[in-house]
Amino acid sequence: MGRTAKPIVLQLLEGNKGKYSKKQLQERLEKEKSIQPNTNNIKAPPWLSPFAKREFKKMVKELLEVDLITNVDVNAMAMYCDAYGNYVECTKVIQEEGLMVEYTNKAAETNKVPHPLLTKQKALFEQMKALSTEFGLTPAARAKIAIPRQVETEESEEEKLFGDV
16 A cells, blocks of 8 residues: 655655656646635534534634645544543543542452543544644644745756756
């Protein structure tokens, strides 16, 4: 299985490792712009909790400023916000009840066991982590985007002689 395709802007930010010619880069950029989804209908889905809707609005506001969210990204952002809301709820319950809870088994013996919501909390964290990298919400994800552009590099001897052939 091949690598996941990257937008040309991201490839350029990473230094044009594919060594595309300027003409190829311009054609690809124009094609990508022509299929860029709109940003005119980014609304929180009605099934989100009030807490998750507030998070959705906050995140969309930030991501719209840097052109990192479109209409087709709404469901992924909603899933992130839903996981975030559930994570916060799990955390509150664990804080109230403690990390260890009493459990009575079939033999009527009472033992202290880790809180059952810890497993759910970990799964929600992993879901949020995966979705947050898609939107550049972590320092590492932003660092990949923030690599300085190296588009205008000095022409090599071959480029000077043969151009974009």
